[in-house]
Amino acid sequence: MSAALRALASRRWVAVWRRNYLVWRKLAAESVAGNIVDPLFYLLGFGLGFGAMIPEVDGVRYIAFLAGGTVCYTTMLSASFESLYSGFARMHVQRTWEGILNAPVSLEDVVLAEWTWAASKSLLSGTAVLLVATALGLGQSWTMLLIVPLAFLIGLAFSGMGLVMTALAKSYDFFTYWFTLVLTPQMMLCGVFFPLANMPPWLQALASALPLSHAVALGRPLFLGRWPADPLLHVAVLAAYGLAGFALALALFRRRLLS
Amino acid sequence: MSVVRARGLRKSYGGAEVVAGLDLELRRGECFGLLGPNGAGKTTTLRMLLGLTAPDAGSIEVLGRPVPGQAREARVRVGVVPQVDNLDPDFTVRENLLVYGRYFGMSRREVEARVPALLEFAALEGRAASRIQALSGGMKRRLVLARALVNDPDLVFLDEPTTGLDPQARHLMWERLRLLLRQGKSILLTTHFMDEAERLCDRLAIIDHGRLLAEGAPHALIAEHVEPEVVEVYGEGVEAWYAAHAGPLSRRAELHGETAFCYTDAAAPLVASLAGEARLRFVHRRANLEDLFLKLTGREMRE
Numbered sequence: 001m002s003a004a005l006r007a008l009a010s011r012r013w014v015a016v017w018r019r020n021y022l023v024w025r026k027l028a029a030e031s032v033a034g035n036i037v038d039p040l041f042y043l044l045g046f047g048l049g050f051g052a053m054i055p056e057v058d059g060v061r062y063i064a065f066l067a068g069g070t071v072c073y074t075t076m077l078s079a080s081f082e083s084l085y086s087g088f089a090r091m092h093v094q095r096t097w098e099g100i101l102n103a104p105v106s107l108e109d110v111v112l113a114e115w116t117w118a119a120s121k122s123l124l125s126g127t128a129v130l131l132v133a134t135a136l137g138l139g140q141s142w143t144m145l146l147i148v149p150l151a152f153l154i155g156l157a158f159s160g161m162g163l164v165m166t167a168l169a170k171s172y173d174f175f176t177y178w179f180t181l182v183l184t185p186q187m188m189l190c191g192v193f194f195p196l197a198n199m200p201p202w203l204q205a206l207a208s209a210l211p212l213s214h215a216v217a218l219g220r221p222l223f224l225g226r227w228p229a230d231p232l233l234h235v236a237v238l239a240a241y242g243l244a245g246f247a248l249a250l251a252l253f254r255r256r257l258l259s
Numbered sequence: 260m261s262v263v264r265a266r267g268l269r270k271s272y273g274g275a276e277v278v279a280g281l282d283l284e285l286r287r288g289e290c291f292g293l294l295g296p297n298g299a300g301k302t303t304t305l306r307m308l309l310g311l312t313a314p315d316a317g318s319i320e321v322l323g324r325p326v327p328g329q330a331r332e333a334r335v336r337v338g339v340v341p342q343v344d345n346l347d348p349d350f351t352v353r354e355n356l357l358v359y360g361r362y363f364g365m366s367r368r369e370v371e372a373r374v375p376a377l378l379e380f381a382a383l384e385g386r387a388a389s390r391i392q393a394l395s396g397g398m399k400r401r402l403v404l405a406r407a408l409v410n411d412p413d414l415v416f417l418d419e420p421t422t423g424l425d426p427q428a429r430h431l432m433w434e435r436l437r438l439l440l441r442q443g444k445s446i447l448l449t450t451h452f453m454d455e456a457e458r459l460c461d462r463l464a465i466i467d468h469g470r471l472l473a474e475g476a477p478h479a480l481i482a483e484h485v486e487p488e489v490v491e492v493y494g495e496g497v498e499a500w501y502a503a504h505a506g507p508l509s510r511r512a513e514l515h516g517e518t519a520f521c522y523t524d525a526a527a528p529l530v531a532s533l534a535g536e537a538r539l540r541f542v543h544r545r546a547n548l549e550d551l552f553l554k555l556t557g558r559e560m561r562e
Contacts, residue, residue, distance in 0.1 A: 015361035022358065023349040095345035101311060102339035103362035103410075104331045258311055259272075 004250060007108035016100060016113030020090075021120070035078075035128035039070055043136060058195060060224055067138045068220030069192035071129040071147055072154060075122035076212055079155035080183055082118035083162030084175045090114070091166060097257070107258060111250050115159050115242075122155025123148060133223070141225025150222065154215045157238040160245025161211075167252035186212040191220075211241045260287045261320075262414050262445045263308060268317035270303055270469075277303045278314070279469035285414075290436070290446040292456040292463030292477075294552060296561040300469040301449040302342065305416055308447070309334065322414060335363060338407030342418040344399050346391045352378070352402055353387040356409055363410040370409060380438070381405035382431060397428025404435065415439060417448045421455060433458060453548040465555050472555045477548055485546040485554060486510045486522035490529045493518040494539040504532040515558055522546065 007013055024031060047063030057065040090096040097110050127148055133139045165178045189203065190196070190212035196204055207213045214234040221228040228234065263285035270278040278300040285291045293301050306312040308321055310330020319326040324333035347355050356377055360370030378384050381401035386394070394402065400420065407415055420436070421429040436446060436459055450456050456463055457477045464474040473480055490509075492500065494517070501519040505512035508529045509521035521529055526543050533541050 012362070012364065015358075015364075018361065019347070019358050022354070023347075026349060094348060095341075095343060096347060098341060099345040099347075099359070099406075100362055102309065102334065102337075102341065103359065104334040104364070105362050106331060258313075 003106070003108045004112060004246070007106055007112050010109070012105050013109035013113040013116075016105060016110050017117050017120075019096075019100075020086075020113065020117040024121075032124075032128065035125045036132055039074060039129040040132045040136075042070060043067055043132065043138075058220075058224075063136075064138045064224065065195075065220070066193065067129070067133040067136075068223035069216050071126050071133070071151070071223060072212060072215040072219040073187050073190075073192045074129050075126040075151040075154045076158045076183065076186070076215065078125040079118045079122040079157075079159040080162045080178070082121045083114060083159035084166055084169075084178065085172060087114050087118070087163060087166045088169055088172060088175075091253075091257075092169075101257070107253055108250065111163065111246070111253055114163060115156065115246050115249075118159030118162065119152045119155030122158070123152045126151025126154070130223075139223050139225075141223075143222045143225050143227070146222050147219055150215070150218055153235065153238050153242070154211075154219075156242035157211045157215070157245070158241075160242040160249065162245070163249035164245050164252060167249050167256055186210050189213075191216045211238055214238050261285060262287050262322055263291075263447065264320045265304075265308065266318045268304065268307060268319070269315045270300075270307060270312065271315055277469050278307070281317075281466065281469060281471055283464060283471075285445055285447055286462075287445055288440065288443055289461040290440055290448060290459050292460035293447065293449045293466065294451075294453075294456055294463055295449075295466040296556050298561055299467045299556075301466065302418060303469075304466075305418055305447070305449065309337070309339065309416065335410065336413045338410065338412035338415040340400075340403050340407050340415070340417040340420050342422070344403055346399060346402060346406070348391050350391070351387065352383060352389050352391070352394070355391070355402065356406055359406045360409045365410065373409060373411070377405040377408060380408065380435065395428075397424050397431065400424060400428065400432065401435065404432070408439075412444065414445045414447070417446065419449055419451065421450070421452065429455070453552055457548045465552060467556045473551070481546050481548060481551050485550045486524055487546055488523050488526040488543070489546050489550060490521045490523065490526050490533075490541055490543050491518055492521065492533065492539055492541040494536075496536070496538050500533070500536055500539060504529070508532060513558075520550075522550070 043063060043066060047066045051062030054062045100110055101107060130139065130144055130147055165175060169175065189207045190210055196207055196213065199207065214237040218228045218231060218234045261284050263283060265281065265283040268278050268281040269276065281304060293304065295301050303312065307314050308319060308326065310327035310333065313327050321333040322336050326333055347358060350358060353374055356374050357367060357370050378387060381404060383398060383402060391399065421432050424432065440446060448459065460477055462476050465472045473484065497517055497519055501514050505519050505521050509523045511522040513520045523529060530543055533539055
C-alpha cells in the first residue's frame with residue numbers, strides 16, 4: 001500500500017484517469033442518454049406498475065422507496081461494468097496499460113486511476129438517477145446532494161472488488177460469474193426493491209455482510225430526506241470493501257503483469 | 260560512455276531459466292541489435308531493462324539510473340516501440356500523441372508544439388485527425404515510433420519494429436531509424452530479420468537460451484565465425500551431388516531438406532563441380548548475418 005500512497009502523491013495517475021475521461025467524453029452523449037433513459041423507464045415501469053399494488057413502504061410511495069435503492073444499485077453496476085469489461089479491454093485486449101507502463105508511470109498509478117475512474121462513472125450515473133428522480137418529483141430534500149459523494153464511495157467499493165476479478169480474468173466470459181453469483185444476488189437481497197426488515201433473520205444477517213446493503217442503508221434515507229442510522233459504520237464498511245479490493249487487485253496485477 | 264549496462268542478468272520462470280547470466284552494454288549513439296530465436300530471452304531482457312520485471316540476479320543501469328530501483332526516472336528519457344501495436348483505438352492520431360505525452364508529465368502545450376514535427380517524422384502529415392483504424396500497418400508502426408519520441412528520448416527500445424510490414428514500409432522505417440541515430444539517439448533493437456540487423460546495427464549480440472553467444476560489429480562477427488563465401492545448392496539430385504562433392508570442396512557443408520549449404524574460402528571449385536549438373540540450381544554469395552545466426556543457434560525450429 002505504501003507504493004500506492006506514493007503513487008497517489010505523485011499525481012502521475014491523473015494522466016491515466018484523464019485518458020479514460022477523454023475516451024468517455026467522445027461517447028458521452030450515448031453514455032449519458034443511457035444513464036438517464038435506463039433509470040427513467042425502470043422507475044416509471046416498475047415504480048408505477050408495481051407500486052400500484054402497494055399502498056406505501058416505509059411511509060413513502062413505492063416509487064420513491066424504489067428510487068432510493070435504484071440510485072445505489074445503478075452506481076454498483078456502473079463501477080462494475082467499468083472495472084470489469086472496460087478495465088479488461090484496457091489491460092488485456094487493447095494493451096493500453098502496456099503502453100502506459102512503458103512511460104514513466106507505475107502500475108500503482110494505473111490501478112489507482114482505474115479504481116477512481118470507475119468510481120467517477122458511478123458518480124455520473126448516480127447523479128443521472130438523482131436528476132431523473134427529481135424530474136419525476138420523487139426526491140426533494142437537500143440530503144439528496146450527499147448521494148453524489150456516496151455514489152463515488154459505492155463506486156470505489158465495487159470497482160475495488162471488480163478489479164480483483166479483472167486481474168484474475170482470462171477472458172470476458174469470466175465476468176459472468178461475478179455478475180450472476182455476486183452482483184445479482186446483492187440486487188435481490190440488499191433492500192433495493194423491498195425492505196430488508198421483511199426478510200427472515202438469517203437472510204438479513206447474510207445481507208448485512210454485503211456492501212450493497214450498506215450502500216442502501218445510506219442512500220435511501222438520504223434520498224427520502226432522512227438521516228441514516230449508523231452512518232459511520234456503513235461508510236466504513238464500504239471503504240473497507242473498496243480498500244481491501246484495491247490492495248488485493250494491485251497485488252494480483254503485479255503478479256500478472258510485472259513478474 | 261554507455262547508456263545501458265547490464266551485468267550477470269538472470270531470470271527464471273517456474274524453474275526454467277529464460278535469461279541465464281547475460282551481460283550487455285549499449286554505447287551512446289549506437290544502434291545495438293539483440294538477436295535470437297523465439298524464446299531466446301529477448302523480450303524478457305527488454306522488460307528487465309525497462310524495470311517492468313525485476314531480475315533474479317544481476318545489475319542494470321539505464322542512462323545512469325539503477326533499474327529497477329529508479330526505473331521510472333530512467334524511463335523519462337526512454338522511448339519504447341513494443342512488439343505489438345498498442346495505440347489507443349478510441350483516439351485520433353494526434354490525440355494518441357497528446358495523451359501519451361501526458362504520461363511523461365508534459366503539458367498539452369509542450370506536446371502540441373512537438374506534434375507537427377512528430378507527424379512529419381512519421382510521414383503522417385495530414386493524418387492528424389485520422390482514426391487509428393483507418394491507418395495501414397506501416398502507418399500504425401510509424402505512429403508508434405512517433406509516440407515513442409514524444410518525450411524526445413535519449414534512448415529508444417524497439418521490439419521487432421518491422422515485423423509484418425511490406426518492403427516499402429520497412430525501408431521507410433529503416434530510414435527513420437537512421438535519422439534518429441544521426442540525431443545522436445541510441446537505439447536498442449530486437450529483430451528476426453538478419454538483413455535489418457546487418458543494415459542498422461553498429462554492434463549486435465546473438466543470444467539463445469538466455470545466454471550471449473556472440474557480440475560485436477556485424478561484419479567483424481561474420482568474418483570471425485563464418486567462412487567468407489557460401490554456395491547454396493538445391494534441386495533434384497542434390498543429395499548425390501552433396502555426397503560426392505560438398506565435403507571435399509567446402510570447409511563446412513550441411514544438407515537441410517533439399518538444400519545444401521557449402522561454406523568455403525574460395526567457391527570456384529564448388530561452382531565448377533556444378534557445371535555439368537543441369538537439374539541443380541545454385542546461388543553463390545558472400546556469407547551474411549543469417550549464416551552466422553544459424554551457425555550459432557542451429558537450424559531446428561523454435562515454436
